[in-house]
Amino acid sequence: MKKTSVLFVCMGNICRSPSADGIFRQRLVAAGLVDVVDVDSAGTHSYHIGHAPDARTQEAAQRRGYDLSALRARHVEADDFERFDWIVAMDDANVADLMARCPAQYRHKIVRLMDFATHHDATEVPDPYYGGAQGFETVLDYIEDGLDGLLVHLGKAR
Numbered sequence: 001m002k003k004t005s006v007l008f009v010c011m012g013n014i015c016r017s018p019s020a021d022g023i024f025r026q027r028l029v030a031a032g033l034v035d036v037v038d039v040d041s042a043g044t045h046s047y048h049i050g051h052a053p054d055a056r057t058q059e060a061a062q063r064r065g066y067d068l069s070a071l072r073a074r075h076v077e078a079d080d081f082e083r084f085d086w087i088v089a090m091d092d093a094n095v096a097d098l099m100a101r102c103p104a105q106y107r108h109k110i111v112r113l114m115d116f117a118t119h120h121d122a123t124e125v126p127d128p129y130y131g132g133a134q135g136f137e138t139v140l141d142y143i144e145d146g147l148d149g150l151l152v153h154l155g156k157a158r
């Protein structure tokens with residue numbers, strides 16, 4: 001059976017997308033799906049390639065029991081559009097960047113994480129980088145909600 005592959009994408013790959021990556025990996029372990037779903041994250045911009053997630057991101061995630069320390073930022077690569085089944089963007093700007101770079105035959109793979117949320121009506125996961133500590137908590141709230149919905153959706157799609 002072919003594995004399902006999911007790529008989470010934000011701008012720099014140091015706040016939102018690594019949070020989604022690390023949390024989803026933990027959700028997959030808990031659901032017994034780690035052997036059937038591959039997960040990665042990347043950024044639409046190359047500002048932070050090779051860097052660990054932002055310290056504030058890691059601290060907020062750690063308070064909720066998520067360890068993001070092993071993750072490293074990378075840039076979205078041309079072959080990601082073919083390689084991944086789902087390309088899950090954090091906001092509309094990232095969707096636009098991805099759509100502009102994505103070959104037409106793969107554009108159907110690009111979705112927003114908040115399209116799967118069931119407890120929040122926000123359409124985007126906001127970038128917390130220039131804000132205060134509460135922004136990182138809000139991001140985690142939104143990501144957890146969107147990931148729970150995505151996990152349900154992937155279960156139905158299999």
